[in-house]
Each structure stands twice: as C-alpha cells, then as structure tokens.
Amino acid sequence: MRLKREATNFTHVTSFSAVGFRSIQRFFKSSVFLVMGLFVITAVARPLSAQPPITVQSDTLDDSGYPRRVTFRLDVDAPAEITQATLHYDVSKVSCLDGGATVPVTIEGDNLQWTWEMVRSGNPPPGTAVTWSWTLTDADGHTLTTPPQTHTFTDIRYNWRTVEADNLKLHWYEGNVGPTLLNAAVDGLERLENEMGIELQAEVNLFIYGDTADMRDAVLYIQDWAGGVAFSEYNVILMGIPPSLANTWGQDVVPHELAHLVVAQYGRSCVGGSRPNWLEEGLAVYAEGDPSPEIRADIERGLANNSFEPLRSLNGAFSAHGTEAGIAYSQSYSTVAYLLETYGREPLQQLILTLAEGKSTDAALEEVYGFNVDGLELAWRAHLGLPARDIPPTPTPINPAAIPTIVPEGLPASLPTPPSAAATAVPLTNTPAANPGICNVGLIPLLLVGLFFARRRRI
Numbered sequence: 001m002r003l004k005r006e007a008t009n010f011t012h013v014t015s016f017s018a019v020g021f022r023s024i025q026r027f028f029k030s031s032v033f034l035v036m037g038l039f040v041i042t043a044v045a046r047p048l049s050a051q052p053p054i055t056v057q058s059d060t061l062d063d064s065g066y067p068r069r070v071t072f073r074l075d076v077d078a079p080a081e082i083t084q085a086t087l088h089y090d091v092s093k094v095s096c097l098d099g100g101a102t103v104p105v106t107i108e109g110d111n112l113q114w115t116w117e118m119v120r121s122g123n124p125p126p127g128t129a130v131t132w133s134w135t136l137t138d139a140d141g142h143t144l145t146t147p148p149q150t151h152t153f154t155d156i157r158y159n160w161r162t163v164e165a166d167n168l169k170l171h172w173y174e175g176n177v178g179p180t181l182l183n184a185a186v187d188g189l190e191r192l193e194n195e196m197g198i199e200l201q202a203e204v205n206l207f208i209y210g211d212t213a214d215m216r217d218a219v220l221y222i223q224d225w226a227g228g229v230a231f232s233e234y235n236v237i238l239m240g241i242p243p244s245l246a247n248t249w250g251q252d253v254v255p256h257e258l259a260h261l262v263v264a265q266y267g268r269s270c271v272g273g274s275r276p277n278w279l280e281e282g283l284a285v286y287a288e289g290d291p292s293p294e295i296r297a298d299i300e301r302g303l304a305n306n307s308f309e310p311l312r313s314l315n316g317a318f319s320a321h322g323t324e325a326g327i328a329y330s331q332s333y334s335t336v337a338y339l340l341e342t343y344g345r346e347p348l349q350q351l352i353l354t355l356a357e358g359k360s361t362d363a364a365l366e367e368v369y370g371f372n373v374d375g376l377e378l379a380w381r382a383h384l385g386l387p388a389r390d391i392p393p394t395p396t397p398i399n400p401a402a403i404p405t406i407v408p409e410g411l412p413a414s415l416p417t418p419p420s421a422a423a424t425a426v427p428l429t430n431t432p433a434a435n436p437g438i439c440n441v442g443l444i445p446l447l448l449v450g451l452f453f454a455r456r457r458r459i
C-alpha cells in the first residue's frame, strides 16, 4: 500500500507532472502564437508608422526655358491619393515686403509640376537664387513639406568666367576683360569707402556681356536701348561692355553702376524715401575717380557763361537731350564734391539716411546742413565764385521720385542704363526721351548715364 500509495503518489505526482507539462506546453504554444501574433502585428504595423505616407522620388527645377520660364517638378510615391499640393518659392533679394509666393498646383497623379511664366512677371536676373518647397496632403490627412531646395539662375548661353574680390564677383565670357574691370570695381569701392565712408554691405554679382544685345536678351522687358541694368534689390549688375571699350568706357561705367548699388544698399528705404537725382548721380560720378576732362570742361563752361541749371531742377529726371544731360551729370558731380570736400563725409552719410526716412530733399538738407536745395545751390555758387542767382522766395516743390510701386513677385527692379555710343547703333535721340517716366520709378535713376558716357566718348 505504501508503495502503491507511493506509487500512486508517484503516479499522481507523475500524473500531476504530466498535466503541468501539458499546461506549460499549452501555455508555451499559446505564448508562441501570442508572440508570433504580436510579431506579425508589429511587422505589419511597423511599415505603416515608420514609412512616410508620401515619399519624394525627385524634386527638381528645369531652367532650360530661363529667362522666359522655369518649371518646378516633384515626383512622389504616394500610397494614398494626393488631394492638395502647393509650391512655395522665394528669390534671394532685399525687399521691404515679406518675400515669396505660394501657388496652388493642379494634381495629376504622382507627378506634380508648376511653371513660373516669367514672361508675365518679368525675370529675376542671372545670379539670383531661388528657393522652393512643396507641401502635399493626401486622402488620409498626411501632410508632407519637402526640404527647401535652392537653384541659382544662370544665363547658360555663354561660358562664363569669374574673377572675385571681397564681396565682388565679376563674370564675363568675351575677351579677357574680367581682371581689368574687376580692378575698376575694386577701385570704385575703395573710393566710396575712403571718401564717403560708405561700404558695400552684401555681395554683388556683375555680369559683363560682350555687347548690349546679348545683355538685353537676358532680361525680359528691358528697354531696347539699355546698355546696362542695375538690379538693386538683387545686388546684380548686368552690363554690355565690348572688349574694345573695357579700358575706356568700362573703367567709368563699372564703378558708376556699382556706386548706385552701394548707395542703394546704404540708403534703402521702406517708407518711400528717395534721393534727388543730383545726389544719386553726383555720388556715382564721384565714385568714378578724378573728374574727366569732359567734366572739367563742362564746369569751366558753366562758370564762364554762368549757365548752370537751377539745382532744384536736377532733383528729378535729367534732360533727355544728350548734351544737357552730360552737363547735369557734371553739375551734380560738382555739387556732391562741394558737400563732401566742405562738410566731410559724415553729414553726407546722414543726408542719405535722412532721405531714407522719407524726408523731402529740402527737409533732409535743412536737418543735416541747415540749408535747403536753394541754399545749397547758393553756397555752391559762392564756393565757385559765381554770383548769387535770383531764386523765387517760394520755390515750387518738385518731387524727385515717386514712391515705388509694389509689383508682383519676380518683376525686377531694374535700372537700365543706355550703352555707350560706341556700343550701340541706336540713335541717342530715340533713347530716354521715348521713356520719360522711367526715371521716376523711385528706384535708382540711372537712365541717362549712358548718354553721359556716350556724349563724353563722342567729344
């Protein structure tokens, strides 16, 4: 019995052990299934949570149509239907407005594209960078914003060569004009810095085309007489300088145009402030260096004949007539030289900054120098030994420039400059006179400088 009990017990024990083993087995089996089940669930769930609902295959910009158009293309793999797509793009420019544009994009499958028709808006100049990003939403409510991409617009028609100095990049493709024109630019910047205390604040790209026709093809809606364009907001200058003129006209026009950009950077205004033309052009001619024989001859003639224009009449656009325009540049140069050499550079800087606040030319001059435009003219005449001119007691105010018109994204703030006489066959009498309002766009009035240079070259 004992044995049996023991046996029984054993059996029982054995039997209990068997039941326990089966339970463990069942438990193990169920656990395996549970683990397997969890594994399967996890395996299924993991791709859903870790894989983005929309995957970008390619994100490109086709600029083969530049400057007329460029096309943004996005190729995606989207498990769910894309229900909404927008493209945000922005160009690198200095602007008082928050830049950039967001456009809705028509959805056609997984390939999205949007074409920027620059023939409608005008094109940013070569050297301008555009940054873009897409935002997509699918039927499941997933949203994807693509990382920003950047592309720099290039005039791919030419094989550009580049020389660089501090904050200056000069690009050219014809002849070997790069080094000599870069030197002219550097010299101009040094004069601005040393004599006016005004420094370049951001990198400038200068593109030197082999002639003005080549340059005009790079910009939509440019006047067909333009020989140079300064895009102050983009810090880009385009010029058509044939190699044969690089050591003559090029030596003057490069620092001249650069001065307009530097002064524009320094005196940028978001409240509609502007500079009178005599100040704008006088500064630019001053930046060219020592006055040319033509400038000296203009001033001597004005002194001999007492034939200078009222300074107030040079607040706005200069005469469209080549000879008169040239004298206006020379008189402007002389006035700016008087201010700089008599009062120093700090008041001149203050004048530019005060004008940028939106003050009128009279008010800004009064605030900084204690005289208005007429008072400046009288002081300048006395300095030159000329008799005082009869000035009406209540002069008619002349607005030097209108407040810039806000234009759609991409329309370049271009400042065309006519080419030198040797660089174009366009008759000078058909040039700015046909565009009388262009100097009043409130940007940098450079229109007549080419006439000035043209005239100087013809003398």
Ligand SMILES: [Zn+2]
Binding pocket: 256, 260, 280, 281, 284, 445, 446, 447, 449
């Ligand atoms: Zn100018």
